[in-house]
Amino acid sequence: MRDTDESPDAGDISARLLVWYDRHARVMPWRVGPAERRAGQRPDPYRVWLSEIMLQQTTVAAVRDYFRRFTERWPDVEALAAAPDADVMAEWAGLGYYARARNLLKGARAVVALHGGRFPGTRDGLLSLPGVGPYTAAAVASIAFDEPATVVDGNVERVVSRLFAVETPLPAAKPELTRLAATLTPQERPGDHAQAMMDLGATICTPRKPVCSLCPLRPDCEGHRAGLEAELPRKAPKAEKPVREGRLWIAVRADGAVLLETRPERGMLGGMLGWPGTDWDRSGGPAGAPLEADWRETGVEVRHTFTHFHLRLEVLVAQVAEAALPARGSFVPRADFRPAALPTLMRKGWSVAAAAIRHPTGEERLA
DNA sequence: AAGACGTGGGA
DNA sequence: TTCCCAAGTCT
Numbered sequence: 001m002r003d004t005d006e007s008p009d010a011g012d013i014s015a016r017l018l019v020w021y022d023r024h025a026r027v028m029p030w031r032v033g034p035a036e037r038r039a040g041q042r043p044d045p046y047r048v049w050l051s052e053i054m055l056q057q058t059t060v061a062a063v064r065d066y067f068r069r070f071t072e073r074w075p076d077v078e079a080l081a082a083a084p085d086a087d088v089m090a091e092w093a094g095l096g097y098y099a100r101a102r103n104l105l106k107g108a109r110a111v112v113a114l115h116g117g118r119f120p121g122t123r124d125g126l127l128s129l130p131g132v133g134p135y136t137a138a139a140v141a142s143i144a145f146d147e148p149a150t151v152v153d154g155n156v157e158r159v160v161s162r163l164f165a166v167e168t169p170l171p172a173a174k175p176e177l178t179r180l181a182a183t184l185t186p187q188e189r190p191g192d193h194a195q196a197m198m199d200l201g202a203t204i205c206t207p208r209k210p211v212c213s214l215c216p217l218r219p220d221c222e223g224h225r226a227g228l229e230a231e232l233p234r235k236a237p238k239a240e241k242p243v244r245e246g247r248l249w250i251a252v253r254a255d256g257a258v259l260l261e262t263r264p265e266r267g268m269l270g271g272m273l274g275w276p277g278t279d280w281d282r283s284g285g286p287a288g289a290p291l292e293a294d295w296r297e298t299g300v301e302v303r304h305t306f307t308h309f310h311l312r313l314e315v316l317v318a319q320v321a322e323a324a325l326p327a328r329g330s331f332v333p334r335a336d337f338r339p340a341a342l343p344t345l346m347r348k349g350w351s352v353a354a355a356a357i358r359h360p361t362g363e364e365r366l367a
Numbered sequence: 368a369a370g371a372c373g374t375g376g377g378a
Numbered sequence: 379t380t381c382c383c384a385a386g387t388c389t
Contacts, residue, residue, distance in 0.1 A: 055385040062375065062384085096373025099388075133387045153385045171369095198385055207383070208378080238382090239370090268372070305380095307372055344374060 013163075013220050014186045014193055020216035021196035026203070028060065029067055034192055043191075045119040045144040046077045049126075052136045053104055057097060060202070066095050078117055081108040086262075089271050090341035098343070102271050103131025123149045143191035150182040151194035155201025160184075161233035162205060162223035169234040177233075205229075243310045246280040248302065249289050250353035251318045251326070258337050259290060261329030268306070274346040276328045280311055290328035293318035298356040304345045311345070315352040 022034045030051035032043045050070060054063045069091060074080040080088070085105060092101035107129040111119055120126050123141040127133070132140070138149035152160075157170065160177045168176060186193050204215045212224050223229045251259040265271050268280075276290035289295055295316045302313040324331075339347050 052385070057372090057384055057386055058374080059376080059384050094374075096375090097386085099372065100386090103387080131387070135386055139385070151385085154383085155385065195385090202385080270372090304373090306374085308370075 010183045011186070013217060014184050016216050016220075017184075017196045017200065018186075018189060018192060021192055021199065024199065024203070025192075025195065026060075026199055029064065029071075031195070037189075037192065043144050045121075045140060046080075047071060048140050048144040049107075049119060049132075049136070050080075050104070052139045053100055053107075053131055054095065056100060056136065058095065062095065066092070076117075077108050077111050077119070080105070081112040085271070086273075090273070090338070093272065093341050093343055094347075096344075098270055098272055100131055102265065106130040107132065119144070121145045121147075123147055139194060142194045146191060148185050148187050148190040149194075150178065150185045151197065152178050152181050153198060155198045155205075156181050156194075158207065158233055159197055159201045159205045159217075162210070162229050163217060163221050165222035165226050165228055166232070167228075167234060169236050171236065173233065239308075241305070241309050243312065244280040245312050245314075246278040247314045247316060248275045248277040248349045249295065249316050249318070250275050250349060251291060251293060251320050251324070252353070252357060253320055253324060253331055254322050256334030257331035258334065259326055259329050260332050260337075261290075269343045269345065272343045272346070273341055274343065275349050276326075277313065280313075288327075289316075289318075291318075291320065291324055291326040293320045293324065296356070298352055300352045300356070302345065302348045302352060304348060313345075313349065315349055315356070317353045317356050319357065 025031070025033050027033065028051075030043070030047045032041050051063065051067055054066055073091065074083055083105070088105050089098070089101055092098065095101075110129055111117060119140070120128065121141075122145070123137045126137040126140050135151065135153050138151045141147040141149040142151060157174070157177050160166070160181045161173065164180050166173055166176060166180070181197075184193070184197075200215070200217070204211050208230070210229050212218050212221070212229060215221070218224055221229070223232050249259075253259075259276065260273050261276050263269050263272050263274050295318045298315045298317055300315055302315055304311045304313075339350050342350065
């Protein structure tokens with residue numbers, strides 16, 4: 001029996017975490033490290049906001065180059081707000097969750113039009129921006145404005161569920177995890193605390209095989225004490241992904257121009273450039289080819305898996321005359337066509353079509 | 368309020 | 379190959 005409770009309180013946990021962060025903070029282009037921070041350097045709210053939008057459901061590794069290109073091209077919120085929609089969507093292509101890019105522009109324009117080009121300096125103010133939810137608002141408020149807001153992302157959920165041995169499965173456990181995370185948020189250095197929690201989750205308290213031997217919070221961790229660290233957080237089982245099918249029409253004009261269309265704002269790949277195609281509900285779909293031509297089956301299927309379904313698209317190609325008049329989409333001159341401006345699914349379609357055009361089958365060569 | 372919404376990398 | 383997942387938000 002102990003006559004004193006030796007389990008550390010929340011302040012001790014955060015203090016220990018910050019000591020670890022001072023030594024191990026990862027370097028990121030949008031981050032002001034703990035040392036620079038102490039020297040008085042402040043992060044630019046625009047860069048923090050942009051990075052946090054990009055980081056939603058997306059790995060740091062995937063974000064790095066996109067962040068660099070965006071900030072080189074649009075160094076501040078005024079520049080971004082003034083950018084044409086198509087330029088921003090093309091620059092976002094490949095990063096996924098394209099509603100983020102549409103909301104990014106709306107958000108930038110709101111900051112300029114409604115807030116004189118200054119980001120709202122509080123969590124509640126930030127929440128009013130499109131694309132900014134509870135996570136992003138708390139992240140920007142704490143990192144850029146020193147507000148002691150509690151940041152809860154997937155990393156924090158994992159760290160907290162282990163630290164307090166929360167056995168309730170996600171997403172039901174979310175409110176409790178948020179409440180527990182809030183008990184750890186310090187008044188001083190809340191932004192570094194938030195980033196430390198996320199770094200810890202990303203490097204030590206990882207989903208599989210957490211490296212407890214290197215964890216600064218191991219003495220405090222109930223999950224580890226119970227031998228449950230690898231089991232937590234528990235999660236509700238996921239639904240099976242259905243397979244959907246459809247067809248893609250890729251037309252190349254004699255002068256090299258390619259037939260593309262801008263997809264509707266709503267729905268999959270909303271607002272992005274893509275090849276005309278059928279619906280993905282059933283093979284063949286109701287929609288006809290975007291123009292009359294000698295459509296050739298490539299015999300190659302594009303396979304792509306989204307968050308909630310698998311997709312298989314049959315690719316058809318046609319080489320058409322310069323006078324061809326499409327019923328859907330418009331021809332983009334070859335010099336202006338960059339596959340990189342397409343979402344990944346559509347890039348795959350282009351790879352198939354380009355190969356089919358370069359290497360027609362024997363039969364077609366004879367024809 | 369449950370489902371829609373991308374992608375690439377690792378096991 | 380297949381599955382899981384990563385710094386969520388919107389409707």
